[in-house]
Amino acid sequence: TPRWQRLAQSRASRLLPSPNVAGQRYSFSDNGGRVLNYAELVGAALHITAGGAFEAVDAAQRCPKDFSVQIDGGTVCVGGLTLALPISGPGYLRVLYTSPAIRILTSLTRSPDRWEDAGLVAVQLPAERVAPDWVAPCV
Secondary structure, three states, X not given: OOHHXXXXXXXXXXXXXXXXXXXXXXXXXXXXXEEEEEEEOEXXXXXXXXXXXXXXXXXXXXXXXXXXXXXXXXXXXXXXXXXXXXXXEEEEEEXXXXXXXXXEEEXXXXXXXXXXXXXXXXXXXXXXXXXXXXXXXXX
16 A cells, blocks of 8 residues: 555544545646646645656557656645645556546556555546545645
8 A cells, every 4th residue: 555545544534524535637748748646634634746757668559558757746735835745756657457437557666765665556536436526726
């Protein structure tokens, strides 16, 4: 389990009226783009982000598809206050399956700061499918 997910599923978060939301937002360019990871720790009132660039490492047009990732910064948002997090480093990601309804990913290497271990498998649903009124705050 990635560290951000353990934080998002902490005992304090279970007292919230709705579950914490965590996920990724992508913007695309020719061979890659930008990714923003976000995770609510105590709902929208306390959440973290980490973002960076990604690019395809091969010419494959179908899954599995590998990407290199370079995280270049993050934030912690408390109420309306946003503070920078000193997070950065490389990663390597394999998309095992993707559709408009679900994405299955795996980390092929451990992140340098150990936020994610090699072999981690993540299953992601679009946020609007789980929380239709959710809007990413201060990202």
